[in-house]
Amino acid sequence: MCGIFAYCGPKDNAGELVLSGLKKLEYRGYDSWGVACKNTDSEITIEKHVGKISGVDHLNKDLTDKPCHIAIGHSRWATHGGVTEKNAHPHSTEGNEIVIVHNGILENYEELKKELESNGHTFTSETDTEVFAHLIQENMSDGFENAFKKALKQGKGRYALLAISKDQSKILAARRGSPLIVGINEDAKEYFIASDIPAFLEHTKKVMYLDDEQMVSINDGIKFFGLNTEEEVQKRIIEIDWDIESAEKGDHPHFMIKEILEQKETLSRAINQEEDNILEAAEVIRNAYGTYIVGCGTAGKVGMVGTYLFSHIAKKHINFMFGSEFGSFLPFMKDKSLMIAISQSGETADTLEAIEEAKKKGVKIISIVNVETSTMARISDIVIPIKAGPEKAVASTKATTSQIAILTLIAYACAGKLAEGKKLLVETASQINDMLNPRYEGYIREVAEKIADIESMYIIGKDLNYPIALEAAIKLQEVSYIHAEGFAGGELKHGPIALISEGTPCIAIVAEDETKPHILSNATEVKSRGGYIIGVAPENNSVFDYWIKVPNAGMASPIVSIIPIQILAYELAILRKNNPDMPRNLAKSVTVK
Ligand code: F6R
Numbered sequence: 001m002c003g004i005f006a007y008c009g010p011k012d013n014a015g016e017l018v019l020s021g022l023k024k025l026e027y028r029g030y031d032s033w034g035v036a037c038k039n040t041d042s043e044i045t046i047e048k049h050v051g052k053i054s055g056v057d058h059l060n061k062d063l064t065d066k067p068c069h070i071a072i073g074h075s076r077w078a079t080h081g082g083v084t085e086k087n088a089h090p091h092s093t094e095g096n097e098i099v100i101v102h103n104g105i106l107e108n109y110e111e112l113k114k115e116l117e118s119n120g121h122t123f124t125s126e127t128d129t130e131v132f133a134h135l136i137q138e139n140m141s142d143g144f145e146n147a148f149k150k151a152l153k154q155g156k157g158r159y160a161l162l163a164i165s166k167d168q169s170k171i172l173a174a175r176r177g178s179p180l181i182v183g184i185n186e187d188a189k190e191y192f193i194a195s196d197i198p199a200f201l202e203h204t205k206k207v208m209y210l211d212d213e214q215m216v217s218i219n220d221g222i223k224f225f226g227l228n229t230e231e232e233v234q235k236r237i238i239e240i241d242w243d244i245e246s247a248e249k250g251d252h253p254h255f256m257i258k259e260i261l262e263q264k265e266t267l268s269r270a271i272n273q274e275e276d277n278i279l280e281a282a283e284v285i286r287n288a289y290g291t292y293i294v295g296c297g298t299a300g301k302v303g304m305v306g307t308y309l310f311s312h313i314a315k316k317h318i319n320f321m322f323g324s325e326f327g328s329f330l331p332f333m334k335d336k337s338l339m340i341a342i343s344q345s346g347e348t349a350d351t352l353e354a355i356e357e358a359k360k361k362g363v364k365i366i367s368i369v370n371v372e373t374s375t376m377a378r379i380s381d382i383v384i385p386i387k388a389g390p391e392k393a394v395a396s397t398k399a400t401t402s403q404i405a406i407l408t409l410i411a412y413a414c415a416g417k418l419a420e421g422k423k424l425l426v427e428t429a430s431q432i433n434d435m436l437n438p439r440y441e442g443y444i445r446e447v448a449e450k451i452a453d454i455e456s457m458y459i460i461g462k463d464l465n466y467p468i469a470l471e472a473a474i475k476l477q478e479v480s481y482i483h484a485e486g487f488a489g490g491e492l493k494h495g496p497i498a499l500i501s502e503g504t505p506c507i508a509i510v511a512e513d514e515t516k517p518h519i520l521s522n523a524t525e526v527k528s529r530g531g532y533i534i535g536v537a538p539e540n541n542s543v544f545d546y547w548i549k550v551p552n553a554g555m556a557s558p559i560v561s562i563i564p565i566q567i568l569a570y571e572l573a574i575l576r577k578n579n580p581d582m583p584r585n586l587a588k589s590v591t592v593k
Helices: 014-023 109-118 129-138 144-154 255-261 263-271 275-287 297-314 323-332 349-360 375-379 398-414 418-435 438-451 463-480 489-494 516-528 554-575
Strands: 003-008 032-039 043-050 068-076 098-104 159-165 171-176 181-185 190-194 206-209 214-218 222-226 291-295 319-322 338-343 364-369 382-385 456-461 483-488 505-509 532-537 546-549
Touching: 003 014, 003 098, 003 159, 003 171, 014 032, 014 068, 032 098, 068 098, 068 159, 098 129, 109 129, 129 144, 129 159, 144 159, 144 171, 144 214, 171 190, 190 214, 255 263, 255 554, 263 398, 263 418, 275 338, 275 364, 275 382, 275 398, 275 418, 291 297, 291 323, 291 349, 297 319, 297 338, 297 398, 297 463, 297 554, 319 323, 323 349, 338 349, 349 364, 349 375, 364 375, 364 398, 398 418, 398 554, 418 554, 438 532, 438 546, 438 554, 456 463, 456 489, 456 516, 463 483, 463 505, 463 554, 483 489, 489 516, 505 516, 505 554, 516 532, 532 554
Parallel strands: 291 319, 291 338, 338 364, 364 382, 456 483, 456 505, 505 532, 532 546
Antiparallel strands: 003 068, 003 190, 032 043, 032 068, 098 159, 159 171, 171 214, 181 190, 181 206, 214 222
C-alpha cells in the first residue's frame, strides 16, 4: 500500500534510478506517482502525475538536466484526499524547503493541521501527509534530525516517512508500523530505501533493517537512531537470497499467471522445509489454552480452512477471526492462549494490530508468512516461512496454497502424523505439476469465454471447501470485477437461492468425500432454477454443465480446488480487458487500517 523508493549515492542520475525502482513497487499503489530530486545547487525539483508509472520512460528535463545524487519517490494508493496531482506525493513546504513521501496514515492530522494553519502555514493538498512536511519545517531551527524526530513524536498512527531538505545533502527516514528497508552497496557507497526488497534487488542484495520507532540518516554514510533516544543504534548488514528473476515477470504477460504457474514449485518448497519448525508449532498448539488463527482477506480464508483441517486431522478446535475484527475477542486472550497469524506480506496493518494487542496479554505468536523480513516475522515467537518467493500480483495465489499446505502439515503434526501429511502433500504437488499445463489453461479459458459477459456468479462449497468458495469469490471479484459470492452449499436454500435465474453461473466445488452427495444436491437445486453449473471436481457428474477436473486430494482438496479458479479469474480479467496485476481500487499489502 503505497510504494516508497529513494536513492542516495555517487551516481548523478538519482531521479531516473528512483523512477525505475518505483516501477517495481507499483503493485503497492498505482493511482498516482511522483519523484523529487535534490540537485547539487540546493534546490529540490518535483514531478508528479496522476496515473500509472509503468508507461513512463523518463522524468522531465528539469529533474534530469542537472546532476542529482539524492532523490525520493512514491507511488500512491489514495487514503486521504482524492486521486489528483496535488494529492500525489512527494509533498512539500513552500519553495520545496522540506520534501517528504509517506506510506500510512497520520491519524491526528486534522488537529495538527489546524494548529499549523494558525501559525501561518498554508496547505496545498487534502492529504494527511503534507502536515508532516510543515511539522518538520516548524522545528528546523533545532536541526533537521531533531525537527524530523519532533514531527514523528507529534504524529499518531502507522507510517513510513522519508524527508529531504533543500539545504542538506541527506535523506532521513523512519518507520512506525509500515515497511521500510535499506539496501546498501558498501563498495559503491550507494544507499537505497524502499518499501520492499525487490525494488532494489538489481542493485544490491545487502540490506539493513529499520525497526519500528527507529530512524536512519543517510548521506555519504549511514546512521540509525531510536526515535526516542539520542544514541546511535548499531545494525548488521544482512545478505538476502532472493534472485532477480523471481521478482520479474520473465516471459509471462502478467505476474498473476506467472505466480499461478509457479505453484508447481512453491508448494514443494513449502512442504520441504524445516520439520523442527512444524513440530515446534504443533507442540505449542497442543499445550495452548485456546488457539486463534488471524488473517485478512485471502489469508483470512486460509485461516478458515485451517479450522476445518485441525478439526478433521487433529480433532482440535481452533478459532478463526479476521484481523480487523479481532479486537472484539481480545477479552478471551490469556497468557496461555496462542495466536497463529497468516500473511503473505507480513505487513497487513489489521493483522499486525491483532498481534500487538495479543502480545500485550502475553499471548504467544506463531506466524505463517511469505516475507521473512517483514514486521510480522520479526515480532513473532515462531516464524514458519512459506518460501513462495516474491508475490507481486495484487491477487494472492501461490502464497495461498503454500499457507494452506503449512497449516495442513501442522495439523498432521498435531495428530502425531507429520509423515502422513507430508506424503499427501508431496503427492498433491506432483499432481498439480501434471495439472498445470497449457491444455488445462486452454480448457479453463473456454469456460471463461462462455461466462465473460455475465454480471453475477456464485460459488458453493462444503466443509474444507466452504472457505475455498469464499476465497474463489475474492479472486473473481478483484480481477474480473464480476459480482461473485461464495456460500456454504447448504446455506443457499436459506436465502441466496433467490438470486439464481436462467443462465446464472455457479461453480460447485465437489470433493471426493462424504460431503459429495450434499454439495451435488445443492448444485442440483441451483440447476433446477436455471443455473449454469461449473463443477470443480475429481469426477464428472450429470449436474455439471462444464467440468473442470482436479485431482482427488483428500485433505489437500482446498489446494487443488482453488488453482483452476485462480486461472478462471485470470482468464476472465483478460477477456474483460482488466489488468489482473493491478486491479482497480486495490493495492498489495494493506498497511493502513
Ligand atoms: C486477495 C489478497 C488480499 C490479502 C490480504 C492480506 O487476493 O491478496 O485479500 O490476502 O490483504 O494480505 P497479507 O496476506 O499480505 O496479510
